[in-house]
Amino acid sequence: MKEIHAGVLNVSYREAGPADGPVALLLHGFPYGAHAYDDVVERLAAAGCRCIVPSLRGYADTRFVSPDTPRSGEQAALGADLLALLDALNIPRAVLAGYDWGGRAACVVAALWPQRVVGLVSCEPGYNIQDIATASQPIAPEAEHRLWYQYYLHSDRGYAGLETNRDAFCRLLWQQWSPLWTFTDQQFQATARSFHNPDFVEVVTHSYRHRFGLVEGDPQYAAIQQQLARQPLISVPTVILAGTDDGVRPIEDERTALSRFTGPVRRVILDGVGHNVPQEAPADFADAVLSLVSSRL
Helix, strand or coil, X not given: CEEEEECCEEEEEEEECCCCCCXXXXXXXXXXXXXXXXXXXXXXXXXXXXXXXXXXCCCCCCEECCXXXXXXXXXXXXXXXXXXXXHHCCCCCEEEEECCHHHHHHHHHHHHCHHHEEEEEEXXXXXXXXXXXXXXXXXXXXXXXXXXHHHHCCCHHHHHHHHHCHHHHHHHHHHHHCXXXXXXXXXXXXXXXXXXXXXXXXXXXXHHHHCCCCCCCCHHHHHHHHHHHCXXXXXCCEEXXXXXXXXXXXXXXXXXXXXXECCCEEEEEECCCCCCHHHHCHHHHHHHHHHHHHHHC
């Protein structure tokens, strides 16, 4: 693992593949970590890509530079972190690929700074920018019950529960969100180390409270969040990967899934795959990245 000072963070990241290869920046979600991309990196590096796999704020060995920086998990902060990392690594343009929180960061940069993006791989929802203004509106009961963990983390009880039971809480989500994926204890433990970052609980609970408008964001990202509130379109070439057995949310209809994209976009449905797409279907994920790299070349 390497470290670099990028914006408000010292980012811990893995790098693999030729230094002069086309760059693929791979971004994990909650509650996962950089190990989700181990098999993807192996494939991409063998194909000549330079792979960068950072740990997000609040995960693994990534740390805030200042103790005074708010431990925000809001979408604007995640996007700003990604942009700062591209700048710190002197990467002018890259394929951005991610899911869950990582997919959100990639979508934010693709929407607001498309000149920095060769292409986007985003796991469903492909358009992963939160519409906080409408977040308090109820959805269908069969979809609401999947979000129990978000409502739980709105409370002090949820904060204490995550603090006390980090591994058990996250393991349960792995099981619920990928019901057909039989992961090993070794696979889970390799990632579970990421949850013991001192800022993990604070960042996670802030994220799930901010997205419902329950807490304020970090003022330094207010201008970015104002842009995101307008639900900007994404114009860069995009591949959306959708698992049919994602336990977080039902699969979207095609029209809804593609409605916020104005550039070339295609959607790949992955039968039997749950929420953790890169670890469950690494070949499909790598193929999606390589299709965008090839278009660049």
